[in-house]
Amino acid sequence: MSxxxxxxxxxxxxxxxxxLPMAFHALPGAGNVWLPMHIPVMICGLVxxxxxxxxxxxxxxxxxxxxxxMPAAPILPSMTCELVAYGLASGMLAHLVRTGRLAVDLxxxxxxxxxxxxxxxxALQALIFSQGTYSLAAWVSGYFVxxxxxxxxxxxxxxxxxxALERAxxxxxxxxxxx
Amino acid sequence: xxxxxxxxxxxxxxxxxxxAAKLVGLVVGAALxxxxxxxxxxxxxxxxxxVLGVVSRVGWRRLLAPLWGMRWFLLxxxxxxxxxxxxxxxxxxxxxxxxxxxxxxxxxxIAARTCLIVVLGAMLxxxxxxxxxxxxxxxxxxxxxRLGVPTETAALAVGVTVQFVPTLLRxxxxxxxxxxxxxxxxxxxxxxxxxxxxVRLLVPVFVCAVRRADExxxxxxxxxxxxxxxxxxxxxxxxx
Numbered sequence: 001m002s003x004x005x006x007x008x009x010x011x012x013x014x015x016x017x018x019x020l021p022m023a024f025h026a027l028p029g030a031g032n033v034w035l036p037m038h039i040p041v042m043i044c045g046l047v048x049x050x051x052x053x054x055x056x057x058x059x060x061x062x063x064x065x066x067x068x069x070m071p072a073a074p075i076l077p078s079m080t081c082e083l084v085a086y087g088l089a090s091g092m093l094a095h096l097v098r099t100g101r102l103a104v105d106l107x108x109x110x111x112x113x114x115x116x117x118x119x120x121x122x123a124l125q126a127l128i129f130s131q132g133t134y135s136l137a138a139w140v141s142g143y144f145v146x147x148x149x150x151x152x153x154x155x156x157x158x159x160x161x162x163x164a165l166e167r168a169x170x171x172x173x174x175x176x177x178x179x
Numbered sequence: 180x181x182x183x184x185x186x187x188x189x190x191x192x193x194x195x196x197x198x199a200a201k202l203v204g205l206v207v208g209a210a211l212x213x214x215x216x217x218x219x220x221x222x223x224x225x226x227x228x229x230v231l232g233v234v235s236r237v238g239w240r241r242l243l244a245p246l247w248g249m250r251w252f253l254l255x256x257x258x259x260x261x262x263x264x265x266x267x268x269x270x271x272x273x274x275x276x277x278x279x280x281x282x283x284x285x286x287x288x289i290a291a292r293t294c295l296i297v298v299l300g301a302m303l304x305x306x307x308x309x310x311x312x313x314x315x316x317x318x319x320x321x322x323x324x325r326l327g328v329p330t331e332t333a334a335l336a337v338g339v340t341v342q343f344v345p346t347l348l349r350x351x352x353x354x355x356x357x358x359x360x361x362x363x364x365x366x367x368x369x370x371x372x373x374x375x376x377x378v379r380l381l382v383p384v385f386v387c388a389v390r391r392a393d394e395x396x397x398x399x400x401x402x403x404x405x406x407x408x409x410x411x412x413x414x415x416x417x418x419x
Binding site: 002003004005006007008009010011012013014015016018019020022023039040043047055059063065066067068070072074153156157160161164165168170171 | 205249296297300303337338347390396
C-alpha cells in the first residue's frame with residue numbers, strides 16, 4: 001500500500017471517527033457505552049499500519065472535539081492518548097501476528113489492541129490525568145463494565161469489516177491467493 | 180443522526196479573518212469557556228459568543244443546530260451531576276441517587292460550557308472552508324517542520340478529514356434510508372433495536388468510505404502527489 005493511500009485511509013477513518021459518534025449519540029449515553037470512535041481507529045491500524053492508526057487516533061478525537069464538542073475538552077487529552085495506543089497497538093500486532101488464517105490474525109490483533117489500549121488508558125489516568133484519585137475499581141468500571149456493549153460491538157464488527165475491505169480489493173490482502 | 184453543516188457563504192469579519200487565527204481563537208476560546216466557574220463569568224461568556232454569532236452573519240439556526248443532536252448527551256451530563264456527584268443536603272433521595280441543588284448547578288454549568296464550545300466550533304466550520312482550514316493548520320504547524328515533523332502530510336490528513344466528514348454523513352444518511360426502506364429499524368422505539376440497526380450499517384459505511392479513500396489516493400498519485408516517509412508530502416498541491 002502506498003504512503004499516499006495510508007495517509008488518505010487514516011484521514012477517512014478519522015472522519016468516520018467524527019461521523020460515527022454523531023450517529024450513535026442518537027442513543028442515550030452512547031459515547032461511553034458503544035465506544036463508536038474506537039472502531040475506525042482500530043480498523044485503520046489493522047489495514048494501514050501503526051503510524052496511520054496512531055494518526056487516526058489523534059485526528060479523530062481532536063477534530064471531533066473541535067467540530068462537534070465531543071469529546072468535551074477536559075477528557076480530550078486522555079481519550080486522544082488512549083486512541084493513539086489503540087491505533088498503534090492494532091497496527092503493530094497486525095504486522096507481527098501471522099498465523100496463516102486471516103480471522104485468527106485479526107482477532108488476536110484486535111483483542112491485543114483492546115487490552116493494550118485499556119492498560120495504557122488506565123496507566124495514564126492513574127499517573128497523569130486523575131493522579132491520586134484513580135483506583136482499580138474505577139478502571140474496571142470505566143473500561144470494562146460501562147463499555148461492555150462497545151467491547152462486544154468491536155468484537156462483532158471490526159473483523160468482518162476488515163475482511164469485507166480485503167474481499168472488495170480496497171486494502172492489501174494479507175494472504176494473496178487464499179480465500 | 181446529528182446534522183453537520185458546512186461553510187456558509189457570507190461576508191463578515193469572521194469570514195475574512197485568517198484561518199490560523201480562527202483556529203487559535205477557537206482553542207483559546209474553549210480554554211476560557213472551560214475556566215468559567217460562576218454565573219457572572221458564564222453570562223460574560225454567553226454574551227461574548229452571542230456577539231461573535233451576530234458578527235459572523237451565519238444565522239443562529241446553523242450555529243445552534245448541532246446542539247439539538249446533542250440533547251441526550253447534555254441531558255445525561257445534567258442528570259449524572261444532579262443525582263450522583265454531590266454530597267450536599269439532598270432535595271430528594273432514592274437509594275444511591277441524591278438530587279442536590281449544587282449537583283444541578285454543576286450539571287447545568289458543564290452543559291452550558293459544552294454548548295458554548297460546540298457553538299464556537301460551528302462558527303469555525305461555518306466561516307472557514309476546508310481549504311482554509313488546511314492552510315491554517317499548515318501555517319500553525321510550520322515551526323514544527325524544522326524539527327523534522329512532516330507538516331505537509333499532517334495538513335493533508337487534516338484537510339482530507341475535514342472534507343470527508345460532510346460527505347460521509349451524507350452517505351451514511353443515504354444508507355440509513357435505504358436500510359429503513361428494506362427492513363425499518365432506526366425509528367424503532369427500543370434502544371437495542373436501534374443499536375442493532377446502527378451495527379448493520381457499519382460494514383457498508385466502511386466499504387463506501389475506504390472505496391472513496393482508494394479513489395482519492397489513486398487520483399492524487401495520478402497527478403504526481405507523493406508522500407515521502409521522511410520529507411512528508413511532495414508534488415502537486417491542492418489536488419485533494
